[in-house]
Amino acid sequence: MVADASLLAKLSGQKRVKSFLTRAVEGGRAAHAYLFVGAPGSGKLEAAWALAQALLCEDGGCGACDNCMRAARRTHPDVHYYTPESATGYLISQTRELLEDVALAPIRAKHKVYIIDRAEQMRANTANALLKTIEEPPKTVTFILLGTSTDTILPTIVSRCQCVPFRTLPLDESAQTVARATGVDLARCRMAVAVTGGPNAAIGFLKSAERQEARRQMLRAIDMLKRSDEADILLSVRDLLGVIKAPLAELKDAQKAMLDRDSDYLSRGALKQLEDRNKRELTARERSGIMEALACVRSLLRDVLLLVQDDAASIVNEDARDIACRLAEHATCTGIVRAIEAVGDAEHRIARNITPQLTCEVMLFDIRKALLCP
Ligand SMILES: [Zn+2]
Numbered sequence: 449m450v451a452d453a454s455l456l457a458k459l460s461g462q463k464r465v466k467s468f469l470t471r472a473v474e475g476g477r478a479a480h481a482y483l484f485v486g487a488p489g490s491g492k493l494e495a496a497w498a499l500a501q502a503l504l505c506e507d508g509g510c511g512a513c514d515n516c517m518r519a520a521r522r523t524h525p526d527v528h529y530y531t532p533e534s535a536t537g538y539l540i541s542q543t544r545e546l547l548e549d550v551a552l553a554p555i556r557a558k559h560k561v562y563i564i565d566r567a568e569q570m571r572a573n574t575a576n577a578l579l580k581t582i583e584e585p586p587k588t589v590t591f592i593l594l595g596t597s598t599d600t601i602l603p604t605i606v607s608r609c610q611c612v613p614f615r616t617l618p619l620d621e622s623a624q625t626v627a628r629a630t631g632v633d634l635a636r637c638r639m640a641v642a643v644t645g646g647p648n649a650a651i652g653f654l655k656s657a658e659r660q661e662a663r664r665q666m667l668r669a670i671d672m673l674k675r676s677d678e679a680d681i682l683l684s685v686r687d688l689l690g691v692i693k694a695p696l697a698e699l700k701d702a703q704k705a706m707l708d709r710d711s712d713y714l715s716r717g718a719l720k721q722l723e724d725r726n727k728r729e730l731t732a733r734e735r736s737g738i739m740e741a742l743a744c745v746r747s748l749l750r751d752v753l754l755l756v757q758d759d760a761a762s763i764v765n766e767d768a769r770d771i772a773c774r775l776a777e778h779a780t781c782t783g784i785v786r787a788i789e790a791v792g793d794a795e796h797r798i799a800r801n802i803t804p805q806l807t808c809e810v811m812l813f814d815i816r817k818a819l820l821c822p
Contacts, residue, residue, distance in 0.1 A: 486614025489646015
């Protein structure tokens, strides 16, 4: 029985998903592969962990046993979480590692769960190797794939999974969830949800002084554009990247300590593999910090667009209303739309591994041009 203390029972915001999954678990009719589809921030990952907990617990999710506790802390060794390790998608080595692992017996529970995030980033070469396993996994294995839309996921994958649609949560509903969890005022929660895309990411953002500082730096750089020459722009980008990279030093140290500890008994090949993975993790973290800073710019520019049409408009970045108003004073709608396009271009460049410094400089020059010379 799915108990009240389980993650599944506590799932909020997705009533239909919750009752669908609860019925499947209680009826012993869980599928071997699920595809959770919905917008970022609709709670797919939380639901995946909730389902994993219910499948791993011998009582279907009591919320209290060792399996349930470990799943609730997201540290259960029989739940494997995968996310693309390169900017362009899943690596073949990741698929290979997953397939090798599927063949092994569970460690603590009687069941294993594989959560595969951003399933749209599985391209044909990596997905093909997985198809047969997803179609007929060992009886003790369940796959949960997460994606934003079935249109962007390979049809051969979609057809092998039970699809579960998630509804898009309205901004205010998400902001209220964040406010309840953090005690932060509603206006700031709305901003955090708008920037990060969902309630859980927003909670993480509001708890991180560094990420909020990166936003401040980014907004300041935009605010100063009118008075900035090229040297100012280069400097402000350098400062911004410094803030984004600062927390990575800690991760780097932790990685190095782990390598030193393992270097005695790992083969040279295994060490090299570990080093490569560490490097990819650092790059991925830096990239997501920059993407977040870009999301802050986009969100601010949307507010500017609203203010150009109505200077009393309700906006998302209430704490930066003065900046948004200053920008709105000189800008035209066409100019702001062009500036928003410049943010989109920057996102594409980052996704294609173009250096962050250059990408952000180009974006700021483009935004300055779009806002000041309409
Ligand atoms: Zn349990």
